[in-house]
Each structure stands twice: as structure tokens, then as C-alpha cells.
Amino acid sequence: MSRDTFERAVYQSWAERFDCPVETLHRPGTVIIPEAELASTRAVHVWTIGARAFARVDPALETLVAEVIGDSIDTEAITAHHLRATLGQARIERIEDNVLRYLYPGDFVPFSAPAPYTVRVLGPDDADALAALKATCTPDEVEMGEVSVEDEIGFGCLDGPRLAAIATGFRLTGFMDIGVLTGPAYRRQGLGRAVVSALCAWCIAHPIIAQYRCLVANAGSYAISQALGFGRTFTQQSAYLRKT
Numbered sequence: 001m002s003r004d005t006f007e008r009a010v011y012q013s014w015a016e017r018f019d020c021p022v023e024t025l026h027r028p029g030t031v032i033i034p035e036a037e038l039a040s041t042r043a044v045h046v047w048t049i050g051a052r053a054f055a056r057v058d059p060a061l062e063t064l065v066a067e068v069i070g071d072s073i074d075t076e077a078i079t080a081h082h083l084r085a086t087l088g089q090a091r092i093e094r095i096e097d098n099v100l101r102y103l104y105p106g107d108f109v110p111f112s113a114p115a116p117y118t119v120r121v122l123g124p125d126d127a128d129a130l131a132a133l134k135a136t137c138t139p140d141e142v143e144m145g146e147v148s149v150e151d152e153i154g155f156g157c158l159d160g161p162r163l164a165a166i167a168t169g170f171r172l173t174g175f176m177d178i179g180v181l182t183g184p185a186y187r188r189q190g191l192g193r194a195v196v197s198a199l200c201a202w203c204i205a206h207p208i209i210a211q212y213r214c215l216v217a218n219a220g221s222y223a224i225s226q227a228l229g230f231g232r233t234f235t236q237q238s239a240y241l242r243k244t
Contacts, residue, residue, distance in 0.1 A: 013174025080237035145181030
């Protein structure tokens with residue numbers, strides 16, 4: 001796959017996800033998408049893809065968000081921070097900044113776990129081992145890691161019988177979305193990097209584009225993607241409004 005073909009595939013997948021022509025992603029502006037599944041969450045999730053922003057919102061916030069965006073619907077890709085700047089900090093409970101990164105196969109820098117750790121494919125039989133790993137992590141870490149042995153593909157790094165780190169992937173439109181979780185006692189040893197590397201190699205072999213997501217503030221997670229060669233980057237922000 002050439003780099004140009006890869007770039008077109010990334011944009012095409014996002015165009016399909018948001019049901020719009022690819023050309024739309026290269027024109028500034030914002031699209032508001034009320035989502036029934038976000039009802040009562042007070043959430044606004046903003047994806048900035050190319051020059052275009054797509055804001056998935058709690059239907060109860062649609063009018064408010066439209067008022068904040070105003071002419072930006074045609075002229076500017078807004079961010080969640082526009083909401084805070086316009087509404088004021090008191091109206092915003094929190095904002096989460098995330099990045100979405102994509103791996104061009106030619107940029108992949110594979111990495112193996114150091115001895116004595118081993119990496120292998122995981123499956124439903126490893127559910128107890130994953131439960132034990134999750135028990136060592138905070139609820140926020142488990143939620144953000146978003147890993148499951150029920151996902152289409154997963155790799156684990158094992159310390160004997162114990163699961164030290166895991167990376168799993170599930171398919172989104174055109175992508176294999178990667179989640180990763182490493183036990184606190186096993187961090188800073190490259191084990192998260194090793195399991196993500198194994199999953200990236202699987203994606204390249206099948207082939208499907210690997211998508212890596214993490215909080216901007218999570219320097220360790222971002223470093224994994226950087227070290228493995230992920231390049232093309234889009235942003236996703238979530239704003240949660242307080243009830244008034």
C-alpha cells in the first residue's frame with residue numbers, strides 16, 4: 001500500500017462513518033449530530049477529521065450547541081474548548097482531550113517483550129487472567145483501556161501464568177481500534193508497547209488499518225504509539241456539561 005493510498009483509505013473510512021463525501025472532510029465547518037444513545041449524558045463528543053468537526057451531542061443540548069457554534073457550521077471546525085470559552089467554565093464539568101492515530105505499514109517499528117516475558121494470542125479462556133489484571137488497575141484505567149478477551153483479536157504479555165499487559169482490537173468502520181492495559185507492577189518495561197506491537201503486526205498481515213486512541217494527558221500511552229510508528233493523527237474531545 002502506498003502512503004497516498006493509505007491516507008485516502010483513512011479519510012474514506014471516516015467519510016463512511018459520518019455518511020458524507022470525502023471532500024467534506026477537507027472543508028472547514030462543523031456538523032451537529034444528536035444521538036439518542038447520549039440522552040441524559042450532558043455530553044458533547046467532537047471529532048476533528050481533516051478540516052471538519054463532527055459533534056455528537058445529547059439531544060437535549062442540540063439547540064445550545066448550535067447557538068454556540070453559530071456561523072462555524074459553515075466556516076470553522078469547532079472544538080470542545082469553544083464550548084468552555086463561550087459558556088464559561090462554570091457550565092463545564094470536564095473536558096477530555098484524546099488523539100486518534102493511524103499506522104502506515106511502512107512506518108511500523110516492531111518491538112518484542114524482553115525476557116522472561118512472553119506474548120501470545122488471547123481468547124475467552126483468558127477471561128479470569130484479564131479479570132485479575134483489571135483488579136490491579138483503577139476503574140478509570142480499566143475504562144480507558146477498553147480491552148476484552150471477547151474482542152476480535154487480542155495479545156497478552158505473560159509473566160509465567162500471570163497476565164501483565166494486554167492489547168485487544170475491535171473493528172470500527174475501516175479500522176481495528178486498539179485498546180491497551182498494563183498492570184501497575186509491570187509498567188515502564190515496554191510490555192504495553194510489546195502487546196500493541198503484536199496487534200499491529202496482525203493488522204498489517206490481514207490487512208486492516210490500526211487505530212490507536214489515548215488521552216493527550218497520558219504521556220505513557222502516547223509514547224507507545226509514537227515508538228511503534230503511528231503518524232497520521234486526528235483529535236477527539238469530549239465535553240460534559242453541568243445540569244442547570
